[in-house]
Amino acid sequence: MNQEFPLARPLHTSQWFNSPPLQLADLRGRVVVLEVFQMLCPGCVSHALPQALEIAQTFARDDVAVIGLHSVFEHHAAMTPVGLEAFLHEYRIGFPVGVDAVLPGSPTPATMQAYAMQGTPTTILIDRAGRLRLQHFGRLRDLAIGAQIAALVGESAAIATAAATASAAAGCDDNGCPLPG
Amino acid sequence: MNQEFPLARPLHTSQWFNSPPLQLADLRGRVVVLEVFQMLCPGCVSHALPQALEIAQTFARDDVAVIGLHSVFEHHAAMTPVGLEAFLHEYRIGFPVGVDAVLPGSPTPATMQAYAMQGTPTTILIDRAGRLRLQHFGRLRDLAIGAQIAALVGESAAIATAAATASAAAGCDDNGCPLPG
Amino acid sequence: MNQEFPLARPLHTSQWFNSPPLQLADLRGRVVVLEVFQMLCPGCVSHALPQALEIAQTFARDDVAVIGLHSVFEHHAAMTPVGLEAFLHEYRIGFPVGVDAVLPGSPTPATMQAYAMQGTPTTILIDRAGRLRLQHFGRLRDLAIGAQIAALVGESAAIATAAATASAAAGCDDNGCPLPG
Amino acid sequence: MNQEFPLARPLHTSQWFNSPPLQLADLRGRVVVLEVFQMLCPGCVSHALPQALEIAQTFARDDVAVIGLHSVFEHHAAMTPVGLEAFLHEYRIGFPVGVDAVLPGSPTPATMQAYAMQGTPTTILIDRAGRLRLQHFGRLRDLAIGAQIAALVGESAAIATAAATASAAAGCDDNGCPLPG
Numbered sequence: 001m002n003q004e005f006p007l008a009r010p011l012h013t014s015q016w017f018n019s020p021p022l023q024l025a026d027l028r029g030r031v032v033v034l035e036v037f038q039m040l041c042p043g044c045v046s047h048a049l050p051q052a053l054e055i056a057q058t059f060a061r062d063d064v065a066v067i068g069l070h071s072v073f074e075h076h077a078a079m080t081p082v083g084l085e086a087f088l089h090e091y092r093i094g095f096p097v098g099v100d101a102v103l104p105g106s107p108t109p110a111t112m113q114a115y116a117m118q119g120t121p122t123t124i125l126i127d128r129a130g131r132l133r134l135q136h137f138g139r140l141r142d143l144a145i146g147a148q149i150a151a152l153v154g155e156s157a158a159i160a161t162a163a164a165t166a167s168a169a170a171g172c173d174d175n176g177c178p179l180p181g
Numbered sequence: 182m183n184q185e186f187p188l189a190r191p192l193h194t195s196q197w198f199n200s201p202p203l204q205l206a207d208l209r210g211r212v213v214v215l216e217v218f219q220m221l222c223p224g225c226v227s228h229a230l231p232q233a234l235e236i237a238q239t240f241a242r243d244d245v246a247v248i249g250l251h252s253v254f255e256h257h258a259a260m261t262p263v264g265l266e267a268f269l270h271e272y273r274i275g276f277p278v279g280v281d282a283v284l285p286g287s288p289t290p291a292t293m294q295a296y297a298m299q300g301t302p303t304t305i306l307i308d309r310a311g312r313l314r315l316q317h318f319g320r321l322r323d324l325a326i327g328a329q330i331a332a333l334v335g336e337s338a339a340i341a342t343a344a345a346t347a348s349a350a351a352g353c354d355d356n357g358c359p360l361p362g
Numbered sequence: 363m364n365q366e367f368p369l370a371r372p373l374h375t376s377q378w379f380n381s382p383p384l385q386l387a388d389l390r391g392r393v394v395v396l397e398v399f400q401m402l403c404p405g406c407v408s409h410a411l412p413q414a415l416e417i418a419q420t421f422a423r424d425d426v427a428v429i430g431l432h433s434v435f436e437h438h439a440a441m442t443p444v445g446l447e448a449f450l451h452e453y454r455i456g457f458p459v460g461v462d463a464v465l466p467g468s469p470t471p472a473t474m475q476a477y478a479m480q481g482t483p484t485t486i487l488i489d490r491a492g493r494l495r496l497q498h499f500g501r502l503r504d505l506a507i508g509a510q511i512a513a514l515v516g517e518s519a520a521i522a523t524a525a526a527t528a529s530a531a532a533g534c535d536d537n538g539c540p541l542p543g
Numbered sequence: 544m545n546q547e548f549p550l551a552r553p554l555h556t557s558q559w560f561n562s563p564p565l566q567l568a569d570l571r572g573r574v575v576v577l578e579v580f581q582m583l584c585p586g587c588v589s590h591a592l593p594q595a596l597e598i599a600q601t602f603a604r605d606d607v608a609v610i611g612l613h614s615v616f617e618h619h620a621a622m623t624p625v626g627l628e629a630f631l632h633e634y635r636i637g638f639p640v641g642v643d644a645v646l647p648g649s650p651t652p653a654t655m656q657a658y659a660m661q662g663t664p665t666t667i668l669i670d671r672a673g674r675l676r677l678q679h680f681g682r683l684r685d686l687a688i689g690a691q692i693a694a695l696v697g698e699s700a701a702i703a704t705a706a707a708t709a710s711a712a713a714g715c716d717d718n719g720c721p722l723p724g
Contacts, residue, residue: 039221040220040264040267040268040271040272041271042271042272045226046226046227051686054684054686055686058684058686058687058690059690074267075267075270075271077263077267078261078263078264078266078267078268079264079267080259082258082259083221083258083259083260083264085259086221086255086256086258086259086260087221087259089256090221090222090223090256091221091223141597141601141685142684142685142686142689143594143597143598143601143685143686143688143689144601144689145686145689146685146686146687146688146689146690146693147601147602147689147690147692147693147696148693149690149693150689150690150691150692150693150694150697151693151696151697153690153694154693154694154697154698155697232505235503235505236505239503239505239506239509240509322416322420322504323503323504323505323508324413324416324417324420324504324505324507324508325420325508326505326508327504327505327506327507327508327509327512328420328421328508328509328511328512328515329512330509330512331508331509331510331511331512331513331516332512332515332516334509334513335512335513335516335517336516401583402582402626402629402630402633402634403633404633404634407588407589408588408589436629437629437632437633439625439629440623440625440626440628440629440630441626441629442621444620444621445583445620445621445622445626447621448583448617448618448620448621448622449583449621451618452583452584452585452618453583453585
């Protein structure tokens, strides 16, 4: 097992839909698919969120946790939690969705900044040991993402955790990762 | 020219985007495609609005006017004018869009009620003489709607207006049409 | 009615499926949609032939005749009439399909040469008076082709025929048109 | 490693395109995706073969071998090897394609019979140890097939081979498997 993957940074959220508040640590042992979106982002609505729903239907819940993160970096007055709740209802999105926390004085929310994301949609894969394995901005083919998730599902959690422990010893834990350099 | 088509009832709007306030009477002489939608209605976003954009690109502006009508009948707090403005920007909808007027005490807005619409998306075709020629709830095939609009474009405005005058004499004018019976 | 459109050149065919032998003259008074294809042409199979089938379902048979023309200009041993018959059965193509006649010594069949087509798929529209109104190589949007056919349907056959008679007097008749110049 | 999967039965072919003659045994150690099709089968052309091409592009050749099998059970005169060769050229199918061997007196070819397939398209997955892991008639979602292939890729070839040896000891070898009962 490759030990050079960093632990995924924690999520900073202000609110959750379809779930009590979640931390990535709660999902340790499962592969996590984190779909980062905005409710008025056309590519999120047409491709990324339908793909996330299909991922949730394809893999066993014990193996793969699909969660959404609403990371608003523009049109803040239009994409409020009230708007998001209606959106999730109309688009029948039943998996947990967190609201990325506002950072005072910045249009870009906290988790989006921590991950240095380029925009929405961003698809993030985290392995059973909590390590960041993919962060992709834009569209992903169904066949490719299905294959990548299945490969992570196949990794032994035990081996993964050992590797992650070694990785964590390098200075990164679930409460945060120091920025490189 | 068939004289039995009723004049299209007037629009009741509280606000316009991409245009000064419009009345159907302003568009007399052109075929009008009225796309009635809600910004969080999946079928509107995936099919009806892209089709309306393609209609606007296919026909000459002198022949066909494409306008939208935002008729919110649910999740009112989520689909505000502020939300709509961001939506139109993100989805690059450049044709005029009116906001269907709220009727006090009713969840269904005024124009939607006047036309007895069944929901969104609803596509409405109005001929050069201002008469209602199609009102369809749900999805329309591109080929069929293209054909129907072209047929209306081909109708002579002069003949159409004569017919409409006769029709109007029956009791229906641009300020309103009595309900049948 | 514009009189400058040439009469459509006659079809040169060796065999017909789903119909007795047809001439364009047999279809005078109706708009003709002529879909020129090869059974092993990917764009024909994925887009042009499904569109032709949808056209046949959308317009009244009295107004619009949809016919296919199998114009093989490559892989002749693979795309035989026996192959075509199985193809039409498997793809449930029920409209008349002619086989473009082989010209001795040329890979390009006779009708394809007479029309100077660029390849397959080619969609050809002929008006009620038998005049060539559109010849397009490649993909056409459903909305646009639906509109163009409907516009031709709306033209009065009487006016069209008068115009065509004038046009024919210029030297072009149903048996053929002299090449320009 | 589950030992109850049977070895995949050998292919019976009369001809190959894009490759010298192949046996499944030649591919041992790799996952095999066997796409069984007919060139005039609409579902094969629109979905199964494009999916097979995408599989070939997504996975490393050392891990996954994609091969086609042309199993004609109807319209034999239309779907000849000459026709197939043109088809493969036009549809740019570059992976190895075998022609399922004709069985005298039967419309169904030999491999199709040996696998008791229900029709085309049939997608077959064979693991690194040569065991049959999936046989599916009809359409498969990209996400699901991508995941299934990746899961097989992740299986250790060493373990798989040990399991297969045990399995083979039960009476099934690469030259054939006795029919159950």
